Amino acid sequence: EAGVTQFPSHSVIEKGQTVTLRCDPISGHDNLYWYRRVMGKEIKFLLHFVKESKQDESGMPNNRFLAERTGGTYSTLKVQPAELEDSGVYFCASSQDSLYVRTGELFFGEGSRLTVL
Amino acid sequence: AQSVSQHNHHVILSEAASLELGCNYSYGGTVNLFWYVQYPGQHLQLLLKYFSGDPLVKGIKGFEAEFIKSKFSFNLRKPSVQWSDTAEYFCAVNAKGNMLTFGGGTRLMVKP
Numbered sequence: 001e002a003g004v005t006q007f008p009s010h011s012v013i014e015k016g017q018t019v020t021l022r023c024d025p026i027s028g029h030d031n032l033y034w035y036r037r038v039m040g041k042e043i044k045f046l047l048h049f050v051k052e053s054k055q056d057e058s059g060m061p062n063n064r065f066l067a068e069r070t071g072g073t074y075s076t077l078k079v080q081p082a083e084l085e086d087s088g089v090y091f092c093a094s095s096q097d098s099l100y101v102r103t104g105e106l107f108f109g110e111g112s113r114l115t116v117l
Numbered sequence: 118a119q120s121v122s123q124h125n126h127h128v129i130l131s132e133a134a135s136l137e138l139g140c141n142y143s144y145g146g147t148v149n150l151f152w153y154v155q156y157p158g159q160h161l162q163l164l165l166k167y168f169s170g171d172p173l174v175k176g177i178k179g180f181e182a183e184f185i186k187s188k189f190s191f192n193l194r195k196p197s198v199q200w201s202d203t204a205e206y207f208c209a210v211n212a213k214g215n216m217l218t219f220g221g222g223t224r225l226m227v228k229p
């Protein structure tokens with residue numbers, strides 16, 4: 001079974017440019033999450049989709065970030081315009097079950113490293 | 118606000134040494150607790166999870182963790198580490214909705 005895949009693995013852009021990160025969840029997983037780790041700090045929650053609907057976007061830092069999940073399959077996270085402080089690793093995860101049930105577990109991708117110069 | 122603290126940022130051990138990584142959380146209600154591991158160049162993967170019941174949880178690769186509710190702790194242990202355990206370890210808490218709150222991570226280096 002294929003895991004969660006993310007593209008690109010590394011992106012280097014200049015301040016003010018736009019970057020779009022893509023995540024393909026495990027097939028059949030309705031829940032899709034974006035997390036971010038900045039400068040070796042904590043991994044922080046950005047948002048959660050259930051199918052194509054945004055269930056919780058309380059972690060999105062500002063309106064320069066736009067996440068979509070058209071059709072409830074893959075998701076994209078666009079940063080426009082990128083700022084220096086957006087540099088970090090963006091993780092995508094998916095799950096079949098909710099985290100608050102016994103079988104709940106997040107399956108992570110390898111992350112997309114974003115460097116903004 | 119809910120938070121998770123991992124007290125050791127870097128740990129260096131020799132093979133066969135015992136390991137204990139600390140994790141404390143601040144949320145007072147019902148929680149589900151997780152330990153994730155990220156091996157070099159790989160994705161985060163689940164080591165073990167506490168949901169309810171026996172507070173001593175056994176995970177993959179010989180790891181275990183003990184949930185002590187009175188101390189708000191969920192420390193990770195392994196009696197004898199191997200070089201292949203070199204990785205970064207993350208404690209995480211689910212207390213609300215479908216969100217995980219992570220600690221800052223602990224980098225473990227095991228010397229052969």
